[in-house]
Amino acid sequence: MARITVKTLAAALGVSPATVSNAYNRPDQLSPQLRERILATAEEIGYPGPDAAGRTLRMGRAEAVGVLLTERLSYAFSDPFAIEFLTGLSEVVEEHGISIVLMPVSRGAPGSSPAEADESQVTAVRNANIDALTILSLPADHPAATLARARGMRLVTTSVSNDPESSWVAIDDFGAGVMVGEHLASLGHRDIAVLVETNQPAGSPGWRLDAAELSFLDYAARVAGLRKAVPGQVLIVSGGHNSIESGATATTWLLDHDQLPTAIVGLSDVLALGALQALANCRLRTPANVSVCGFDDIPAAKAADLTTVHQPIRDKGQHVGRLLIDPASRPRQVLLPISLVTRATTAPARR
Amino acid sequence: MARITVKTLAAALGVSPATVSNAYNRPDQLSPQLRERILATAEEIGYPGPDAAGRTLRMGRAEAVGVLLTERLSYAFSDPFAIEFLTGLSEVVEEHGISIVLMPVSRGAPGSSPAEADESQVTAVRNANIDALTILSLPADHPAATLARARGMRLVTTSVSNDPESSWVAIDDFGAGVMVGEHLASLGHRDIAVLVETNQPAGSPGWRLDAAELSFLDYAARVAGLRKAVPGQVLIVSGGHNSIESGATATTWLLDHDQLPTAIVGLSDVLALGALQALANCRLRTPANVSVCGFDDIPAAKAADLTTVHQPIRDKGQHVGRLLIDPASRPRQVLLPISLVTRATTAPARR
DNA sequence: TTGTAGGCGTTATCAC
DNA sequence: GTGATAACGCCTACAA
Numbered sequence A, B: 001m002a003r004i005t006v007k008t009l010a011a012a013l014g015v016s017p018a019t020v021s022n023a024y025n026r027p028d029q030l031s032p033q034l035r036e037r038i039l040a041t042a043e044e045i046g047y048p049g050p051d052a053a054g055r056t057l058r059m060g061r062a063e064a065v066g067v068l069l070t071e072r073l074s075y076a077f078s079d080p081f082a083i084e085f086l087t088g089l090s091e092v093v094e095e096h097g098i099s100i101v102l103m104p105v106s107r108g109a110p111g112s113s114p115a116e117a118d119e120s121q122v123t124a125v126r127n128a129n130i131d132a133l134t135i136l137s138l139p140a141d142h143p144a145a146t147l148a149r150a151r152g153m154r155l156v157t158t159s160v161s162n163d164p165e166s167s168w169v170a171i172d173d174f175g176a177g178v179m180v181g182e183h184l185a186s187l188g189h190r191d192i193a194v195l196v197e198t199n200q201p202a203g204s205p206g207w208r209l210d211a212a213e214l215s216f217l218d219y220a221a222r223v224a225g226l227r228k229a230v231p232g233q234v235l236i237v238s239g240g241h242n243s244i245e246s247g248a249t250a251t252t253w254l255l256d257h258d259q260l261p262t263a264i265v266g267l268s269d270v271l272a273l274g275a276l277q278a279l280a281n282c283r284l285r286t287p288a289n290v291s292v293c294g295f296d297d298i299p300a301a302k303a304a305d306l307t308t309v310h311q312p313i314r315d316k317g318q319h320v321g322r323l324l325i326d327p328a329s330r331p332r333q334v335l336l337p338i339s340l341v342t343r344a345t346t347a348p349a350r351r
Numbered sequence C: 001t002t003g004t005a006g007g008c009g010t011t012a013t014c015a016c
Numbered sequence D: 001g002t003g004a005t006a007a008c009g010c011c012t013a014c015a016a
Helices: A006-013 A017-025 A032-045 A052-059 A080-094 A114-121 A123-127 A143-151 A173-186 A220-229 A244-256 A269-281 A299-303 A313-325 B006-013 B017-025 B032-045 B052-059 B080-094 B114-121 B123-127 B143-151 B173-186 B220-229 B244-256 B269-281 B299-303 B313-325
Strands: A064-068 A099-103 A132-135 A154-157 A167-170 A191-196 A233-238 A263-266 A291-293 A308-310 A333-335 A339-341 B064-068 B099-103 B132-135 B154-157 B167-170 B191-196 B233-238 B263-266 B291-293 B308-310 B333-335 B339-341
Touching: A006 A017, A006 A032, A017 A032, A052 B052, A052 B123, A064 A080, A064 A313, A080 A099, A080 A269, A080 A299, A080 A313, A123 A143, A123 B052, A132 A143, A132 A313, A143 A154, A154 A313, A167 A313, A173 A220, A173 A263, A173 A291, A173 A308, A173 A339, A191 A220, A191 A244, A191 A269, A220 A233, A233 A244, A244 A263, A244 A269, A263 A269, A269 A291, A269 A299, B006 B017, B006 B032, B017 B032, B064 B080, B064 B313, B080 B099, B080 B269, B080 B299, B080 B313, B123 B143, B132 B143, B132 B313, B143 B154, B154 B313, B167 B313, B173 B220, B173 B263, B173 B291, B173 B308, B173 B339, B191 B220, B191 B244, B191 B269, B220 B233, B233 B244, B244 B263, B244 B269, B263 B269, B269 B291, B269 B299
Parallel strands: A064 A099, A064 A132, A132 A154, A154 A167, A167 A333, A191 A233, A191 A263, A263 A291, B064 B099, B064 B132, B132 B154, B154 B167, B167 B333, B191 B233, B191 B263, B263 B291
Antiparallel strands: A099 B099, A308 A339, B308 B339
């Protein structure tokens, strides 16, 4: 038995498909009684209303915006930053009846060429029925961004770009790094460690990164800012992807390798919270023995009394949401304010 | 200038559209060198690859599953239960390159007929390009569920249903209510209050619900279970939608109206946490003065040492995910195990 | 107020 | 290995 479409319904009623369509989309284009009759018969013969796929193709709009969160979709839900961002984003788009499409970045088959890896990475984005795309915690030149541009869909990134044709909502990451760096420098810290996120699983053994590897990091600008402001050694360490566990692992690595600095900076609050946890486990006192700083000021940072750089995360999501659904869609750039929030985890360097 | 499609590219190359399509979807159907040439030219003239809308229409698949979370999309992100559920769901679906579509339930225009309200409520679901749908914290007979069925898409609900043709992953909510009720009864509680979620904003003034209003609640079965097991008064109170704030407001209402029972049961852990907070604010001791119980055992419940009924939330998401993407798609029912977790917030009733 | 017709971009079928 | 063709289901000029 064939599927029930607008045609089936039209035939059953002896009217044209156009009229049926109008009954759903333009009530003013036909008499109320006819419309009533159409809707009633639809119910009767089981026509579920206009099909989304046909509608999307014909109208060129999907009524949905896409969000590419991080490498792993499931990680995002344990990242307070992502959650807060999504809250702001959804507040805006749901007012307009727009849906949010969360897409995974599939890792390319191992051993494939770079071009093919790129290709397979964005499969989900390619197949997604969306009108606009935003990417979070991913480089602005991610293959998915390139694809979105090629498709001609609105693209809003969350990092600063020099291209005046691009839209973004971001903070000054370099400036944020400088803020933290100056704060620590003024407290006499000359030897700091930076906890960063990498693609490895959470709580990976822990290791030190060379300068060359640094460019792959999402927040290279923050590190650069730190380096500029801190007159001393800056060691980069990772324990895996962005999670409390990774922060703890990286900190433990520092302890185990006798590399404990006077201050530890998590490139995200989550990593910094992991550091706090690991230090507490080893009976080290914060900030008496080691100072700890984070970035972003997620809700948990306040609860932990963590010194960090505040940014309006939810606002960020709202701004992105507005740009995503803006029909005018001319490129716009939004630079959000940041501020250092000095709390209880930083103090003068021990000597 | 017209959009670049498979046709444009085919014309530019002097091959047929079918071959171009094959170059993308069936590499084995054409010679490697031709494929290479096609992909190269695509890059050159800026063909972004097969369009999602056309593809979805033609193939009848969108490679995406829909999730209807609660009345307000943005609330869901502050609900630990929803987050945990989504984590499990995404773990499963992202392995298959499937996207997740989060849809809002738009409230119908005020003053419209019930049928039209239903209609406008499900607009987002109607327009969503999805292959399957699940609904969380919403009655299984929600208009969106009806629509999904009519569309012939896979539907997985999260509450028990008697229809053998339906798929669901759920717990025994009545049994969970009985568990809590018996626990409290055995401690001598004969006068309890139940904090429930309603559609009002969080932290609404607070009020008592009549039995008649109860049937509208998501978790009526839990209340029924409580009622069965507790030999005494069971008062139903609400302070708005599911949030800590609402739980606190409802509890404050109890205090203000001199209705303080010997035990307060939050129909979700979040509401129970709100109760704990409000009691602490009023210098009442838990459990010495008042016992408190929750449901679901979210991570924060453990941290707060809250007595609650454990259910495997993440497993639930994973199960739902598997059913959503199961191509066989025959109806399946999964009843997940629950258990009472007795922690520090319950004690014998004060006399 | 209602009907006709064309096409949105793709892919499966079936020839060649 | 490659090409022509016909849908998929819908909406919107435009014509009646």
